[in-house]
Amino acid sequence: xxxxxxxxxxxxxxxxxxxxxxxxxxxxxxxxxxxxxxxxxxxxxxxxxxxxxxxxxxxxxxxxxxxxxxxxxxxxxxxxxxxxxxxxxxxxxxxxxxxxxxxxxxxxxxxxxxxxxxxxxxxxxxxxxxxxxxxxxxxxxxxxxxxxxxxxxx
Amino acid sequence: xxxxxxxxxxxxxxxxxxxxxxxxxxxxxxxxxxxxxxxxxxxxxxxxxxxxxxxxxxxxxxxxxxxxxxxxxxxxxxxxxxxxxxxxxxxxxxxxxxxxxxxxxxxxxxxxxxxxxxxxxxxxxxxxxxxxxxxxxxxxxxxxxxxxxxxxxx
DNA sequence: GTGTAAGTTGAAGTCAACTTCATGTCAAGG
DNA sequence: CCTTGACATGAAGTTGACTTCAACTTACAC
Numbered sequence: 131x132x133x134x135x136x137x138x139x140x141x142x143x144x145x146x147x148x149x150x151x152x153x154x155x156x157x158x159x160x161x162x163x164x165x166x167x168x169x170x171x172x173x174x175x176x177x178x179x180x181x182x183x184x185x186x187x188x189x190x191x192x193x194x195x196x197x198x199x200x201x202x203x204x205x206x207x208x209x210x211x212x213x214x215x216x217x218x219x220x221x222x223x224x225x226x227x228x229x230x231x232x233x234x235x236x237x238x239x240x241x242x243x244x245x246x247x248x249x250x251x252x253x254x255x256x257x258x259x260x261x262x263x264x265x266x267x268x269x270x271x272x273x274x275x276x277x278x279x280x281x282x283x284x
Numbered sequence: 285x286x287x288x289x290x291x292x293x294x295x296x297x298x299x300x301x302x303x304x305x306x307x308x309x310x311x312x313x314x315x316x317x318x319x320x321x322x323x324x325x326x327x328x329x330x331x332x333x334x335x336x337x338x339x340x341x342x343x344x345x346x347x348x349x350x351x352x353x354x355x356x357x358x359x360x361x362x363x364x365x366x367x368x369x370x371x372x373x374x375x376x377x378x379x380x381x382x383x384x385x386x387x388x389x390x391x392x393x394x395x396x397x398x399x400x401x402x403x404x405x406x407x408x409x410x411x412x413x414x415x416x417x418x419x420x421x422x423x424x425x426x427x428x429x430x431x432x433x434x435x436x437x438x
Numbered sequence: 439g440t441g442t443a444a445g446t447t448g449a450a451g452t453c454a455a456c457t458t459c460a461t462g463t464c465a466a467g468g
Numbered sequence: 469c470c471t472t473g474a475c476a477t478g479a480a481g482t483t484g485a486c487t488t489c490a491a492c493t494t495a496c497a498c
Contacts, residue, residue, distance in 0.1 A: 325446070
C-alpha cells in the first residue's frame, strides 16, 4: 500500500466529515483513540472512520456522546461493533426513533385539533400540557430532544 | 372577584408549570410582561398564562425563544393571539412538524435497511451520511433539533 | 408587631458539544 | 536548508435556556 495505513488527523477529519478539533475532543472524551508519530502527531487506523460513522449515526438518532460512549463500551471487548452488535444497537435505536416519531405525530395531530377548535385557552391543549416540567431538571440549552420533550404525565 | 386578578410570580409559575426564574428570564428577554406591586414585586395579569402556554407549545414544536419572540411580535398589535393568528401560526408549525417527522421516518427506515444488510461500513448508510456538516456552523450544544439535523445534501 | 414564606436584583454558573486562539513543533517538497 | 502548511496543547469562548447564589426586601397571617 502506498500510504502507510496510518492516517493523519486532517485527512480523517475530511473523510469523516468532522473537524480536526472534534477528533481531539472525542479523544479527550474517550470515544476514539490514535497512535502517535515519532514527532507526537496523531495517526489514526482506518477503523476509526467506521467508529466515527457509528458516532455520527448515533447522534442522528439523538444519542448524546455519553450514551455513545456507553454503547461503545457495552460492546463485548471494546471493539468496533460486529454485525451482531450493530443489529442489537439498531434495535434499541429503532425503538427510540419510534418513540420520537410517535411523540411528534401526537403533537401534530393535537395541533390539527387546535386549528379546528380554535382552542386558545390551551388549558387542555395537546401542544401545551403544563404541570409536568415544573421540576424538570438541571440547566442548559433545551430544544426538543432528551427525548423529544413533552412528557405524557407518567 | 376574591383574588384581585393580579397573580404573583410563584402562582403563575406553578400554574404554568415553569420556574419563577424562567419567568424573570422571559421578561428580560421580552417574552412576557408584568406589572409591579407597591413594593416592587411582579404581578401578572391572567392573560400571561395563555401566553406562557403559547410559548411552551412553540417550544414543543422545536422553536427557539427567539423564534417565539418573532412569532409573538408578528401578531397584528402585539397581543396574545386571536383565533385567526393561532390558526396561521399553527399552519407554520404543522409544516415544521411534518418535516421533522419525515426526517425521523427516513432515518428509521434507513435503520431497518441497515439491520437487514448488516452494513457495517456505513459508507452509504442512511444513518451516517457524512460530507455534509464538515463546515456546519458555530459552537454550542447540538442534539437533533435545528431542525432535526441530518441534512439531505441540498 | 413579628415571624416566615415569597419576592427582588445582578452576576455568575450549568450543560453539551465543540470551536477558537495563542504559541510553538513537525513534516515534506524544492 | 528552508519554507510552508499541517499538527499539538491548554485555556477560554460559544450557544440557548435557564438555574443558582448572595444579600436583601415584601407581604401577609397570627
